[in-house]
Amino acid sequence: MIMLVVALLAIYATNAHSEYLYGLTGNMAGTGHTWGMNIGPSGSQSLKINGVFYQYTPVKNTEDDMVVHVRNKRFGTNEYIFSSTDDWSGLPGGIPITKGFVIDNLPIELWGDGSIDVEGSGSVVDANVVYSYKYNNDCLTPMSDPSCSGYIDAVLSMMGESKIEVYDPLADENIADVIDEKAELDEEVQQEDDEKVKAKDRLQRMLSGVNDSILYANVSSQNLLMFAMSRSNNLNPYYDKKLAGGVYKETVILSGGELPDNAKGARAGLAQQLLHTQMVNSQYEPKE
């Protein structure tokens, strides 16, 4: 049951995907016994012939031989893609004959001109030849897809029919005004942004200074605390030191017991004094 449902869905999907349209031609033999195969909507490149129907009335004497061919040439050749022959030899005329054929969806590109050909004595009247066809409408509008035949012609045709004007948006005053206003607005916004950035930088610097101060204070206090903590450790060893007791006697002995003046030093000191006095007095000497 499930498989049946799946199969039906698959068939439905297939059918839904291939959307063919169907049609019938008019009487192709209405104006003569030869005709071209320009059938179907223009641009329907996937048109396929799926049926041929014809009817005519033979006009002949019963004793005459007459053969009627209804056929289409295979395009570009002398062969026939479709041919039906009615042999009326020895048969009475006057009664219409009608025939229908199912064609296996042969593309229109294969179909050449059609004709009703009579061999022998007699003629054909009231001929009616109709083709049934199917096509999909993907290329009903040639511009719908570049792969459609006639796409380029349609595009060129459209360009030829319409007056092409090059539009320069920068030359449009309205657009220029809008651009100027936008530029001014952007500039104002940029200035505001710069001010905000500067204020933010100042605030950050200020906060950074406060942070540094706090950090420095913290470091200083920690250093002091560490110094205080380590002081006892550093000083305690000195407190623990003890000098050995006793008397420290004079070990220097002055021989002779007399200290003479330093004459050399006295002379140098006197010279210095004299020079100093001379310099001080020079400032009071009258200028020349």
Added chain:
Amino acid sequence: MKNLLIAVALLASATSVLAADTPIVGNVQTRCLITTDTNGVFGNPLPSKLSTASSDGGVVPVVRYDVTLADAYLAKVTTPTGFSTSPSLSDSVTWTGSTAVSKTSDAAMSGYEAAKVTYGSTTQFDLTKAGSTWFSSTATAVYGVSKSFPGGSYTAIVLAECIAK
């Protein structure tokens, strides 16, 4: 030994009681199909006349025979000899009718018309070829002696039969 014979006899009788009905089923596909191609319409060219002829404003009924087996059937077409529905009529109606081959699907069927046999209001055709044949029937009804048909709806039937040879 006697008991054995009795047992065998009982078995034989028991076996003979068993039976089965085996059905034989077969389907016969029709090889002669009759289809109404065109419904007829009576024209009323005169107050006393109803006619299917196009010249009288009527439409000729057409019936199609599709035969897939050649030379196996006879086509019998009977034109009407009375109304199937009509207002109450107080006088006699004179019927005339004819049936002819109007169209064929094979040139060889063009001889049907010449070979047809007519008796009474029935026309018989020998369907010697496989294919489709269209028969058209004309029917004319004349009321009394130039007497006007009473107003109302009139219906008549063309009987088409396919008789195996």
